[in-house]
Amino acid sequence: MCKIYSYPESLVDTKTHYCAGCGHGIVHKLLAECLDELELREDTILVAPVGCSVLAYNYLKVDGLEAAHGRAPAVATGIKRVNKDKIVISYQGDGDLLAIGTGETIHAANRGENITVIFINNAIYGMTGGQMAPTTMENQVTKTSPYGRDVSDVGYPIRACELINTLENPVYIERCSVHDVKNINRTKKALKKALQYQKDGKGYSFVEVLSMCPTNWGVKPQAGADWVRDVMVPYYPLKLFRDNKEKIND
Amino acid sequence: MDKKILMKGNEAIGEAAILAGCTHYFGYPITPQNEIPAYMSKRLPQIGGCFLQAESEIAAISMVMGASASGARVMTSSSSPGIALKQEGISYMSGAQLPAVVVNMQRGGPGLGNIAGSQGDYFQATRGGGNGDYRTIVFGPGNVQELADYTIKAFELADKYRMVSMILGDGFLGQMAEGFVLPDKVERLPEKPWALNGAKGRAPRTIASLKLKPDELLEQHNLDLKKVYDEVSEKETIFDTYMADDAEVLIVAYGTSSRVCRKAIRVLRESGIKAGMFRPITLWPYPYKDLTDISKGMKKVLAVEMSHGQMVEDVYMSAGRFVDVDFYGRAGGMLPKVETIIEKVKSYV
Numbered sequence: 001m002c003k004i005y006s007y008p009e010s011l012v013d014t015k016t017h018y019c020a021g022c023g024h025g026i027v028h029k030l031l032a033e034c035l036d037e038l039e040l041r042e043d044t045i046l047v048a049p050v051g052c053s054v055l056a057y058n059y060l061k062v063d064g065l066e067a068a069h070g071r072a073p074a075v076a077t078g079i080k081r082v083n084k085d086k087i088v089i090s091y092q093g094d095g096d097l098l099a100i101g102t103g104e105t106i107h108a109a110n111r112g113e114n115i116t117v118i119f120i121n122n123a124i125y126g127m128t129g130g131q132m133a134p135t136t137m138e139n140q141v142t143k144t145s146p147y148g149r150d151v152s153d154v155g156y157p158i159r160a161c162e163l164i165n166t167l168e169n170p171v172y173i174e175r176c177s178v179h180d181v182k183n184i185n186r187t188k189k190a191l192k193k194a195l196q197y198q199k200d201g202k203g204y205s206f207v208e209v210l211s212m213c214p215t216n217w218g219v220k221p222q223a224g225a226d227w228v229r230d231v232m233v234p235y236y237p238l239k240l241f242r243d244n245k246e247k248i249n250d
Numbered sequence: 251m252d253k254k255i256l257m258k259g260n261e262a263i264g265e266a267a268i269l270a271g272c273t274h275y276f277g278y279p280i281t282p283q284n285e286i287p288a289y290m291s292k293r294l295p296q297i298g299g300c301f302l303q304a305e306s307e308i309a310a311i312s313m314v315m316g317a318s319a320s321g322a323r324v325m326t327s328s329s330s331p332g333i334a335l336k337q338e339g340i341s342y343m344s345g346a347q348l349p350a351v352v353v354n355m356q357r358g359g360p361g362l363g364n365i366a367g368s369q370g371d372y373f374q375a376t377r378g379g380g381n382g383d384y385r386t387i388v389f390g391p392g393n394v395q396e397l398a399d400y401t402i403k404a405f406e407l408a409d410k411y412r413m414v415s416m417i418l419g420d421g422f423l424g425q426m427a428e429g430f431v432l433p434d435k436v437e438r439l440p441e442k443p444w445a446l447n448g449a450k451g452r453a454p455r456t457i458a459s460l461k462l463k464p465d466e467l468l469e470q471h472n473l474d475l476k477k478v479y480d481e482v483s484e485k486e487t488i489f490d491t492y493m494a495d496d497a498e499v500l501i502v503a504y505g506t507s508s509r510v511c512r513k514a515i516r517v518l519r520e521s522g523i524k525a526g527m528f529r530p531i532t533l534w535p536y537p538y539k540d541l542t543d544i545s546k547g548m549k550k551v552l553a554v555e556m557s558h559g560q561m562v563e564d565v566y567m568s569a570g571r572f573v574d575v576d577f578y579g580r581a582g583g584m585l586p587k588v589e590t591i592i593e594k595v596k597s598y599v
Contacts, residue, residue: 065457082273
């Protein structure tokens with residue numbers, strides 16, 4: 001008999017603090033599976049951001065360091081410059097990566113740090129209770145955009161992959177989603193490829209994952225997944241932007 | 251006798267850091283400390299270390315945090331407005347008990363101020379400019395030799411207590427060249443069993459400052475930190491005196507201002523006035539007890555600073571309990587005047 005599925009060794013068997021229908025748990029599990037399959041668990045240092053996933057190190061059986069809000073790519077840079085042969089992952093949300101940490105995001109990518117940045121884009125600030133994020137959709141109602149995001153006043157949602165794709169050094173850029181099984185499987189492939197590239201010393205990889213925040217969107221879990229599909233995906237196209245330094249044109 | 255070499259203060263800090271085993275430096279340009287990153291960018295690659303110019307002071311201190319958590323001896327340097335930005339990372343590192351050396355070559359402020367030397371960041375350095383209940387070990391060297399020596403000491407104590415150490419100099423000290431003897435190379439670096447290097451054959455480690463349950467966790471963490479700070483206060487104060495043994499008037503000054511005071515004391519002594527100086531070298535922990543003891547029986551204690559009165563609060567808290575304290579200071583990148591100090595001291599006797 002051959003065992004084809006089990007609880008990932010890299011995932012801590014514990015209760016989660018994430019809400020029902022949240023995408024973080026899915027991405028944590030995918031990441032754990034990738035670390036198992038690539039046998040990287042004992043070589044990985046995870047940088048947790050400020051946001052809902054600040055407690056990511058409670059769920060992944062790897063060394064972890066907590067960064068200040070937005071600073072994860074700079075902290076990851078410091079770790080990698082000492083631990084050159086270790087796998088360093090910067091796991092960040094949208095407020096962290098694209099608002100307070102825009103500078104750190106762009107410059108770590110521009111230097112081509114040999115790290116993997118995992119960007120969870122759920123179009124809202126989760127941990128602080130649902131404020132407008134840099135990726136909040138046009139007209140989306142949040143705690144701090146009660147009349148809907150007015151793009152003439154606060155600008156359009158920022159597309160991270162497209163921004164990073166203007167830089168020369170990144171080796172791998174892909175946008176995925178975890179709103180359905182097909183896309184969850186695609187996300188896993190992307191995470192695995194990004195980690196493999198880092199292991200091979202190729203350089204900076206960036207995986208954006210569109211994700212659900214039903215609690216702060218004020219919807220039920222299934223409606224959250226549908227909203228990603230119907231509202232977010234059309235604005236944030238799911239695609240491979242760059243692979244092994246090669247720009248993908250479509 | 252060891253051979254003296256000539257270097258700018260900022261460069262002496264850089265070479266001393268290398269001798270202390272510093273392998274990583276992250277910084278962002280700002281005057282008047284630019285010789286430090288320039289020196290490190292030249293020297294670190296020669297020893298297989300890493301120099302990286304960050305995109306901001308905040309990014310630089312965050313890189314310092316990552317390198318420190320990985321077990322390296324690591325340094326950053328800046329000047330006043332840049333140090334203000336680094337306070338975020340200093341607070342996070344203090345909460346996570348990560349050691350590092352931060353150099354502040356102070357300039358005139360507030361705001362962009364000017365690029366001359368100042369001592370306007372004493373509060374920021376010794377009271378913890380960042381958020382929360384933490385301390386940093388702060389050295390106030392008075393010449394190039396001391397900049398080098400206390401850079402070595404700063405690394406030693408940072409690692410020993412898992413704290414951030416700060417060299418609090420100023421633009422004048424950093425820019426002046428003086429002869430000095432290079433300190434000995436530190437041969438044995440301490441083990442860091444807490445460092446992050448991948449959980450190979452052991453349980454995973456997390457270094458974090460977030461403690462969400464205030465009743466059980468954060469209060470205990472604060473108590474643990476306090477215990478360390480109490481031990482540092484007990485054991486690590488350093489000070490110097492100048493002609494204080496028979497003095498009737500005691501001047502208290504540190505860093506560049508102490509150099510001006512030394513000159514004033516020499517002149518006063520020539521005219522028969524018994525002036526002396528107490529010079530704190532650790533500004534935190536401040537040598538309260540020693541200053542209290544030495545100042546007893548003085549006619550007056552005069553604090554002199556390149557600010558409008560910051561360290562003088564520590565003088566009030568020690569000497570001021572028994573002796574009358576006066577203050578003289580100049581801010582805006584200006585040096586205290588020798589004549590004014592002489593005039594003030596003469597008025598006390």
